[in-house]
Amino acid sequence: MADIIQLLPDHVANQIAAGEVVQRPASVVKELLENAIDAGATAIKLIIKDGGKTLIQIVDDGLGMSVTDARLSFERHATSKINCAEDLFHLDTKGFRGEALASIAAIAHVEMNTRVGDDEVGTLLKIEGSKVLSQEVTVTPKGTSVSVKNLFFNIPARRKFLKSNQVELRHITDEFHRIALAHPTVHFHFYNNNNELFNLPATNLKKRVVNIFGNKTKEKLVPVGEETQVVKISGFIYKPEYAKKSRGEQFFFVNHRFIKSPYLHHAVMASFEGLLRPDTSPGYFLYLEVDPSSIDINIHPTKTEIKFDDEHTLYAILKSTIKHSLGQFNVSPVLDFDKDQNLDTPYMQLNKQAQQPGITINPGYNPFKESGLEKSIKSTFARQRSGDWESMYVGLESKVGRGEGFSTVHFESDTITGSIFDEQGGLDQIGATTFQLRRKYIVTTIKSGMLIIDQGRAHQRVLYEKFLKSITVKETLSQQLLFPLSLSFSKSELAVLKEIKGSLTSLGFAFGPFTEDELQITGIPQLINESEIGIIMDQLISDYQMEINGNGFTQSEVLSKALCKSLAVKTGEILDNESQQALVNALFACKETNRSPFNKIIYVTITERDIDNKFI
Numbered sequence: 001m002a003d004i005i006q007l008l009p010d011h012v013a014n015q016i017a018a019g020e021v022v023q024r025p026a027s028v029v030k031e032l033l034e035n036a037i038d039a040g041a042t043a044i045k046l047i048i049k050d051g052g053k054t055l056i057q058i059v060d061d062g063l064g065m066s067v068t069d070a071r072l073s074f075e076r077h078a079t080s081k082i083n084c085a086e087d088l089f090h091l092d093t094k095g096f097r098g099e100a101l102a103s104i105a106a107i108a109h110v111e112m113n114t115r116v117g118d119d120e121v122g123t124l125l126k127i128e129g130s131k132v133l134s135q136e137v138t139v140t141p142k143g144t145s146v147s148v149k150n151l152f153f154n155i156p157a158r159r160k161f162l163k164s165n166q167v168e169l170r171h172i173t174d175e176f177h178r179i180a181l182a183h184p185t186v187h188f189h190f191y192n193n194n195n196e197l198f199n200l201p202a203t204n205l206k207k208r209v210v211n212i213f214g215n216k217t218k219e220k221l222v223p224v225g226e227e228t229q230v231v232k233i234s235g236f237i238y239k240p241e242y243a244k245k246s247r248g249e250q251f252f253f254v255n256h257r258f259i260k261s262p263y264l265h266h267a268v269m270a271s272f273e274g275l276l277r278p279d280t281s282p283g284y285f286l287y288l289e290v291d292p293s294s295i296d297i298n299i300h301p302t303k304t305e306i307k308f309d310d311e312h313t314l315y316a317i318l319k320s321t322i323k324h325s326l327g328q329f330n331v332s333p334v335l336d337f338d339k340d341q342n343l344d345t346p347y348m349q350l351n352k353q354a355q356q357p358g359i360t361i362n363p364g365y366n367p368f369k370e371s372g373l374e375k376s377i378k379s380t381f382a383r384q385r386s387g388d389w390e391s392m393y394v395g396l397e398s399k400v401g402r403g404e405g406f407s408t409v410h411f412e413s414d415t416i417t418g419s420i421f422d423e424q425g426g427l428d429q430i431g432a433t434t435f436q437l438r439r440k441y442i443v444t445t446i447k448s449g450m451l452i453i454d455q456g457r458a459h460q461r462v463l464y465e466k467f468l469k470s471i472t473v474k475e476t477l478s479q480q481l482l483f484p485l486s487l488s489f490s491k492s493e494l495a496v497l498k499e500i501k502g503s504l505t506s507l508g509f510a511f512g513p514f515t516e517d518e519l520q521i522t523g524i525p526q527l528i529n530e531s532e533i534g535i536i537m538d539q540l541i542s543d544y545q546m547e548i549n550g551n552g553f554t555q556s557e558v559l560s561k562a563l564c565k566s567l568a569v570k571t572g573e574i575l576d577n578e579s580q581q582a583l584v585n586a587l588f589a590c591k592e593t594n595r596s597p598f599n600k601i602i603y604v605t606i607t608e609r610d611i612d613n614k615f616i
C-alpha cells in the first residue's frame with residue numbers, strides 16, 4: 001500500500017488550532033487584550049461593531065513590534081514570552097502558547113499596525129485566511145493596533161453558529177470585565193457601534209469595581225485581605241444581603257489572570273454558610289497571588305482553568321479569610337433561613353391571645369337515641385356550623401388577616417345532606433369552593449373530583465399571559481409615581497435596560513432620562529409595589545441576561561417570564577378565600593392552563609374514582 005500519511009499544510013493546521021482558541025468574537029477580544037497587557041500597555045481601546053462579527057479592533061500603547069517580529073507574530077508557536085519548557089513554571093505573562101495571532105489570522109481578515117517606540121515608522125500587515133496580502137511601511141502611533149474583520153469568513157458553519165449581536169456583545173463585555181478587573185492600573189476604553197460603553201481610568205481595585213458595576217456597588221463591598229506563605233489574598237466580597245440567584249459578579253484572579261474554579265467557589269460559599277437566602281450566591285472579586293511554580297496554567301487552551309499544587313490548603317485559607325472579613329465587618333446572620341416557615345405564627349395572629357379549644361357538651365344527649373356513627377357525624381356538622389373548626393382542621397389556614405380565624409374555610413360538606421360530588425354534574429363550578437393546603441396548594445372541586453393547584457405556578461401562568469398581552473396589545477395599567485425614583489445601574493445593566501425599554505414601557509413602566517449610571521423611573525405597572533422596584537429591576541436584568549442567550553424565546557416572552565417569576569405569590573404565602581377563588585378562575589381563563597411558563601405542571605386532578613379506590 002502506498003504511504004498515506006502527510007503533514008497538514010500550515011493554514012489547515014492553523015484553522016484546526018483556531019477551533020480551540022477562537023470559539024466566538026469574545027475569544028478574539030480576550031486574546032488581543034491579553035497581548036496588549038503583555039506588551040506593557042497603559043491605555044487600551046477596544047472597538048467593536050455588530051457584536052464583533054464585523055469588526056474587533058484593539059489599540060494599545062505598548063511595546064510595539066519590529067518588522068520581523070510583526071511578521072513572525074502570525075506564525076504558529078511564535079512567541080516572545082517563553083524560550084524553553086522550564087519557563088512555563090515562571091510565567092508572568094498572559095500568553096505563552098504563540099497560537100492566538102496565527103489562529104485568528106487563519107479565520108478572519110486581519111490588519112496590524114505596529115511601531116516600536118524608538119522607530120520613526122511602523123509596519124502595516126494585512127493577512128486573510130493565513131495568507132499575507134501586503135506588508136508596508138506606515139506612519140502609526142507607538143504601540144500596536146490589530147483589527148479583525150469578518151470573523152469565520154471562510155468557515156460558514158462557524159459563522160452561522162454565532163448568536164445575535166446582543167448575545168455576542170454580552171460575551172465580549174464579560175471578557176472585557178475580566179481583563180479590566182485584573183488590571184485596574186490600565187486605562188480602558190470600550191466602544192460598541194461608535195458608542196462609548198466604558199471609559200475606565202487607571203485607578204485602584206475598588207474604584208475599578210465601582211466604575212464597572214455602578215455606584216450602588218460601593219455599599220455592597222466588604223474588603224478581604226490575608227497574606228500567608230502559600231498565598232496572598234486581596235479583593236472584595238459582597239455583603240450577604242446582596243446575594244443573587246444568578247451567578248454574576250463572581251471573579252477569581254490568580255496572578256492577575258481570571259480563572260474559573262468550582263472548588264474555590266465552594267470555599268467562598270462555605271464561608272457564607274448560614275448567611276444566605278436559599279439558592280442565592282454572593283458576588284466576589286478575589287485576587288490570589290501564588291508562586292507561579294505552584295500552578296499549572298497549561299491545562300486548557302483558553303487558560304481559564306488552572307491546577308494548583310495544594311488546593312486543600314488554599315481552600316482552607318480562603319474560607320477562613322472570608323469568614324474573618326465577614327466577622328470583622330459585623331456581617332452576622334440576621335435571618336434564620338433554615339427555619340420551617342410553616343411553623344411561624346402568621347403575622348396577624350402574633351398579638352392574639354391563645355384560645356383554649358372548647359368542648360361543647362350537649363346536656364340533652366341521650367346515647368341510646370342514636371347509633372354511635374350517626375351521632376358522631378351529626379355532632380361534627382353541628383360544630384362546623386357553629387364555626388368551631390379549628391380543633392378539627394389544624395393546619396388548614398384561610399385568611400388570617402381579616403381576623404376571622406379559620407371560620408372562612410368552606411367545604412363542600414357544609415351542606416349536611418349534599419353529596420360531595422354532584423351526580424347530575426354542573427353544580428361544582430370551578431373555584432366556587434376552595435381551600436389552601438400548607439400555604440402551597442389550592443384545593444378546589446370539579447365535577448369529576450378535585451383539583452390540587454400549585455399556587456405559585458398558577459399565579460405565574462396568569463401573570464405571564466397578562467404581561468405578554470400588555471406587551472403585544474399595549475394596553476397597560478400603569479401608576480404614575482409621585483416622586484420619580486432614581487436607581488443607579490452599571491453601564492452594562494443600563495445597556496440591557498435600553499434594549500428592553502420598549503417592552504418595559506408596554507408593561508407599564510415609564511422612564512425619565514437615562515444618564516451615565518442612573519435611570520429615572522416615573523411610572524410602574526400597577527401590580528408592582530414601589531418599594532420592591534429596585535429588587536425587581538435587578539432581577540429582571542439578570543434574568544434577561546441569562547435567558548436571552550439565544551434559546552429561541554422572544555424578548556417579550558423572556559421579560560414576561562422574568563417579571564411573573566418576581567411577582568407571583570410564593571409557597572408560604574397565605575391567600576384568603578377570595579384570592580384563592582380569583583386565582584383559580586383567572587388560571588382557567590388562561591390560554592394554557594396545564595403548564596407554568598417554566599414548563600412545570602400547574603395542577604393535578606384527583607377523581608372520585610381515585611378516592612374510591614383508596615377506600616377499597
Ligand code: ADP
Binds near residue numbers: 031039
Ligand atoms: P502569545 O501571546 O502566546 O505569545 P500570540 O500569537 O498572541 O502568542 O502573539 C505572538 C507574539 O506576538 C507575542 O509573543 C508577542 O511577542 C507579539 N505580540 C502580539 N500582540 C502584541 C502587541 N499587542 N504588542 C506587542 N507585541 C505583540
Ligand code: MG
Binds near residue numbers: 031095096098100101
Ligand atoms: Mg497572546
